[in-house]
Amino acid sequence: MGTMLSEVVSYSEEPILYLKLAFTATFFAGLFQAFLGLLRLGFIIDFLSKATLIGFMAGSAVIVSLQQLKGLLGIVHFTSKMGIIFVLSSVFEHKEEVRGFNYEE
Structure with missing residues (x-):
């Protein structure tokens, strides 16, 4: 929301x-x-099939998990879109912002 x-x-x-x-x-x-x-x-x-319910719950879990990457990794500039492609590309594009990694070694 x-x-x-x-x-x-x-x-x-x-x-x-x-x-x-x-x-x-x-x-x-x-x-x-x-x-x-x-x-x-x-x-x-x-009236909804079991496959529909499982697909909905799995999709919701994936979306929620991907959106948590921002806080988990400490990325400041993160996408506002919810698609898996947009989120993963945002993570890889801003990998220098990931907290805990030292790229200078």
């Missing part, structure tokens, strides 16, 4: 608007989930 919001509004330029949009999106997602729970509509998931 942060990536999506950063394409619309910059956190550094308008932090209040950014936070309002983030809280509003989170609120409506929670409201929607509570509404589905109250109506006992969890059975809808049974």
